Amino acid sequence: KNQVEQSPQSLIILEGKNCTLQCNYTVSPFSNLRWYKQDTGRGPVSLTIMTFSENTKSNGRYTATLDADTKQSSLHITASQLSDSASYICVVSQGYAGNNRKLIWGLGTSLAVNP
Amino acid sequence: KAGVTQTPRYLIKTRGQQVTLSCSPISGHRSVSWYQQTPGQGLQFLFEYFSETQRNKGNFPGRFSGRQFSNSRSEMNVSTLELGDSALYLCASSLSPTGPDEQYFGPGTRLTVT
Numbered sequence: 200k201n202q203v204e205q206s207p208q209s210l211i212i213l214e215g216k217n218c219t220l221q222c223n224y225t226v227s228p229f230s231n232l233r234w235y236k237q238d239t240g241r242g243p244v245s246l247t248i249m250t251f252s253e254n255t256k257s258n259g260r261y262t263a264t265l266d267a268d269t270k271q272s273s274l275h276i277t278a279s280q281l282s283d284s285a286s287y288i289c290v291v292s293q294g295y296a297g298n299n300r301k302l303i304w305g306l307g308t309s310l311a312v313n314p
Numbered sequence: 315k316a317g318v319t320q321t322p323r324y325l326i327k328t329r330g331q332q333v334t335l336s337c338s339p340i341s342g343h344r345s346v347s348w349y350q351q352t353p354g355q356g357l358q359f360l361f362e363y364f365s366e367t368q369r370n371k372g373n374f375p376g377r378f379s380g381r382q383f384s385n386s387r388s389e390m391n392v393s394t395l396e397l398g399d400s401a402l403y404l405c406a407s408s409l410s411p412t413g414p415d416e417q418y419f420g421p422g423t424r425l426t427v428t
Contacts, residue, residue, distance in 0.1 A: 233416075242318070242404050242419030243357075288357070300411060301370065306356040 201226045203291050203305035211311045216279055220308045222272040222289030230292035230300055234263050234274050237286045237307070246274070246287075279312045286310070316341065318407050318420035326426045332393040335423045339386050339407030345369075346388040347417065348380060351402040360403075363388055364411045392425075400427045 203224045212218050224232070231250045235243035247256045247263040249272070256263050260283075262275045276283055289305040319338045327333050339346050347370075348360040359372035363382035380390040386407075392399055402424050406417040 240402075240422070240424070242406070242422050244419070245416050248416060302359065302417075304357045304359075306354075 205305040209309040220274045224291045226291040233290040235288045320420040337405030343407035345408045345411045349404040
């Protein structure tokens with residue numbers, strides 16, 4: 200069954216600290232993996248998109264890694280800020296290049312950054 | 315460039331009524347997807363339209379329907395509303411339904427069914 204599992208479900212950290220969110224997937228065939236940030240009551244915003252051949256991609260203080268062999272991804276947040284408080288969602292695109300994609304969504308990790 | 319817009323932002327309906335939500339994609343984007351988001355369920359895919367044709371459909375009952383117009387604007391309709399339909403409905407647009415194109419989400423429509 201095609202699934203995306205994220206851990207932890209929720210996380211509380213102090214401002215300025217680093218944290219790492221995990222995403223494990225069992226999606227085949229794999230097309231790409233995305234990380235989204237969703238603020239409460241808002242639509243998700245894309246942080247990174249990684250294809251099979253990419254194992255690291257950064258977007259400011261956000262760094263995503265992908266291990267296609269173990270089917271694991273992580274999102275590392277450096278020097279957290281209060282504005283990082285949000286839900287972080289991992290999404291895996293299933294399908295072959297050129298065909299309609301099917302996006303498999305994780306349930307997200309709820310991150311709270313406290314002062 | 316303007317982002318994805320959704321109207322209305324908030325809506326309160328009673329059971330049995332029907333509702334129509336609207337989504338205007340980013341200019342030039344021809345693919346529009348709809349999602350339902352409820353606490354604990356994450357984003358559930360409803361359907362995707364491209365060039366006025368439904369390309370993909372999620373596992374939702376027939377009460378949920380949609381369409382796309384020639385200008386790429388899309389509407390979704392929910393008939394005979396149930397309490398469980400209360401959710402945040404998100405619309406996302408992208409250039410096409412294939413490849414690693416980014417999806418850009420709108421702010422969502424918060425539907426409350428009483």
